[in-house]
Amino acid sequence: MRQVTLIDSKLLGLIMNRLCYQLIENHDDFKDAVIIGLQPRGIFLAENIVDRLRQIQPKSEIRFGIIDPTFYRDDFRRSDKSLIALPTEIPFSLEGKNIIFIDDVLYTGRTIRAGLEGMLEYGRPASVELLVLIDRRFTRELPIEPKYIGKSVDSYDNQKVKVMWKKDGGEDKVLLLTEN
């Protein structure tokens, strides 16, 4: 397995700040906005963004929830790997809110679709925007596109993008892994 660093920790910090200011530009004090992180990996990114937003705008009340897409996936009983559910925590209604949906890597779009379906069980939001750290272009299997993008990447099917976080015991960086 060969690996290349796509984003190092310094660049990642810059990208995260840019994404935060883009969100502030569109959502002001987040009065009507809610941030939802997607299990399993999207929650690290979402938590990081929420922490930064709270530092930048300490007076804003930023609501943050997490959703697990497992029960809504379209590959149940179609894939060999086991689909084990993780916690969902949305302790508020999403009715009429502007949702900022966050995942780390956007690839086929199927996980996002499952997450959206699960999220709609919590009310009818006014709007949903998608934020991803990495957009793997030209790989979509569903018509799902992000509004906020950390970095767009062109990659092959035998490659994998791995986002690592200090909070998860690693170092803040993004790697491109290629099978030999």
Next chain:
Amino acid sequence: MLSVKHLLGIKDLRREDIELIFSQADEFKEVLSRPIKKVPSLRDITVANLFFENSTRTRLSFELAEKRLSADVVNFSASSSSLKKGETLVDTVNNILAMKVDMVVMRHASPGAGIFLSRHIDASIVNAGDGTHEHPTQALLDAYSIREKLGSVAGKKVVIVGDITHSRVAISNIYCLQKLGAEVMVCGPTTLIPKHIHSLGVKVEHDLRKALEWCDVANMLRIQLERQDVGVRYFPTLREYSMQYGLDKKLLDSLSKKIVVMHPGPINRGVEITSDVADSDQSIILDQVENGVAIRMAVIYLLAQRMERRG
């Protein structure tokens, strides 16, 4: 993934299987607290609930669990059964499976009915109680409720009180609690405790007060009058049984610590447990019922993952 294709008894499960079922039940409990208590996972699965023996709570709990997972459900009960017309169990079930049913939840009066069926059909089978043998989902929800109330099952002392001989709940509970690291004691009159119960590694006590002083949790079983042999008297009268082995508030309050009281239902109020105990804050009887749906969802969801997709 679960290590088994069917859930026939707790005896076949590994500790990791039980912990996986619990972790998924946690997530299903969250689903059940949502305004829309339903997930689409089992849209392409049909489950047949075959209840050859009467049941209200277990059948409803299974049916709700299946419906909350979006499975299609067909029900079949003893009174409408063709078995009365002379059909064999395998024929009855095969006829139902011919209508493209993927999973069977079965309650049957004969011990081993589920195991027998698993040798003859392809569908996944969940044992919802087979005679005096096992009732695995009840044991899972009991252990899950203890874990919820006390934080963990490991290291806890649990006494099962009552008719151990005729109770499938007792056997499944013993296996389940021991696999999770609890200590188990059975308590009841000599006539209702199986002779070789020691071989399962449980303690035996005939004095209810001593048993309750020892335990953290007391699981009070119902006297299974319907399973006891006709013409055999296991105790003189229900009144006498109740005086010796019934749990009332006075006894509960006189114990040196606060224990947790459980009952698998249906309760015979005033026999094995009095109303004020059943409704006290030490009782988790209604939590058990609530957790039953989440546990059954987890079991069905995890078994369905192991099934091959048709078509």
